[in-house]
Amino acid sequence: MTRSSAPGKIYLFGEHAVVYGEPAVPCAIERRARVGVEPRDDATLRVHSDDLSLDGFTVEYAGSTDGKPDIDVAESLVDAAMGYVDEAIAQVREVTGEPDAGFDVTIESDIPLGAGLGSSAAVVVAAVDAATRALGVELSTAELAERAYQTELAVQEGQASRADTFCSATGGAVRVEGSDCRAIDAPDLPLVIGFDGGAGDTGALVAGVRQLRDEYSFAADTVASIGDIVRQGETALADGDVAELGRLMDFNHGLLSALGVSGRSLDSMVWAAREAGALGAKLTGAGGGGCIVALDPTPETETALRYLPGCEDVFRAELADEGVRRLE
Ligand SMILES: Nc1ncnc2c1ncn2[C@@H]1O[C@H](COP(=O)(O)OP(=O)(O)O)[C@@H](O)[C@H]1O
Ligand SMILES: C[C@@](O)(CCOP(=O)(O)O)CC(=O)O
Ligand SMILES: [Mg+2]
Secondary structure (H helix, E strand, O other): OEEEEEEEEEEEEOOOHHHHOOOEEEEEEEEEEEEEEEEOOOOEEEEEEEEEEEOOEEEEEEEEOOOOOEOOOOHHHHHHHHHHHHHHHHHHHHHHOOOOOOEEEEEEEOOOOOOOOOHHHHHHHHHHHHHHHHOOOOOOHHHHHHHHHHHHHHHOOOOOOOHHHHHHHHOOEEEEEOOEEEEEOOOOOOEEEEEOOOOOOHHHHHHHHHHHHHHOHHHHHHHHHHHHHHHHHHHHHHHOOHHHHHHHHHHHHHHHHHOOOOOHHHHHHHHHHHHOOOOEEEEOOOOOOOEEEEEOOOOHHHHHHHOOOOOOEEEEEOEOOOOOEEOO
C-alpha cells in the first residue's frame, strides 16, 4: 500500500474572486486527508471512504473504467461524491502513461466534506501523489499541484482556481493569482473555525457568482473589490497587523454575502464571533453552508460558537507548514 496525506485549508481572503484572476491567500491547516492506494491487476477503480456519508448514506464505490459503478444508492449521489477521486485517477493514468492502471483506494479524512476547508483538494493531492508513486513515478510538488488543479478544473466544469490544490500540495500560507502561485510568510494567527454541519456545492456556487458577474457590472466590481481587499490584506500580513486583517476579513465576508454565497447559518456564526469580540470573521471556501474562520486570540469566540444553536463543531486551526506528506 502506498499512502500520502495532504492538508485542508482556510481562505484568509479571496475565494471566488480568485476564479476570475484576482489574488487569494489560503493557508493550509492541520486537518488532513490520507489516501492509500494498491495497484490492481485489472483496470478497475475501487474506492472506499468511511468518511463519505451524504444524507446518511455511506457509499462504497466499485467502478471500472468502462463499466458502471457497483453501488446500491442513487448514481447521481455517487457521481457527486466520487467525482474528484475518479478524475484524480484519470490524471494519474495520463501522467504515468498507464491508461489501464486500476487501484484499490482507501480514503480517511479529518476534513468535513463540502464545508470550505478544501477536502476535495486534499483528497485529490494525496490521491494523485500516492497513485503516481505506486506506479513508480515521483511528481515534483509543482507537477503534483498542476495535476490536482486539472482534476478540480474538470470536476468543477472548467470553473476552478489553483488556490486550494496549490496550498494543499505545498502547505503554509500561499498567494495565488491566475497561474502565479507562491509561498508567503504569515505570522501565527489565532484562527477559530466554526462548522454548521452543512455543506455547499462548490460547482453550483461558483456558477452562481459567474452568472451574477456576467449580468451586473456592480457584481463584477464586487469581485474586483475582493481583489483590492486581498492586496491590502497582504500588506497587513507582512506587517503582522492582526487587527487590520480582521477588519479586512469582515469586509471580505460582506462582499461574499453580496455575491450570494453566504447563508443564514454562516452569517449567524460570523455574527456570534464578532459579538464575542473576534477581530474579524468570514465564511471560508465556496460557502452556502460549512465553515467560517474567525480571528480571536482569546477563548471568547470559541465559547460563543460552542453555545450557538446551529454551530456543530468549533476548533482552533494550526497552520500546517507541510503540504503533501509521503507516509509509506
Ligand atoms: N473523505 C472523502 N472521501 C471521498 N471523497 C471525498 C472525501 N472528502 C472530500 N471528498 C470529495 O470532495 C468533495 C467535496 O469537495 P468540495 O465541494 O469542493 O468542498 P470542500 O473542498 O470545501 O470540502 C466530495 O463531494 C467528494 O467528492
Ligand atoms: C470558491 C473557490 O474559490 C474555493 C472553493 O473552496 P472549497 O472547495 O469550498 O474549499 C473555488 C476555487 O477557487 O476553485
Ligand atoms: Mg473543494
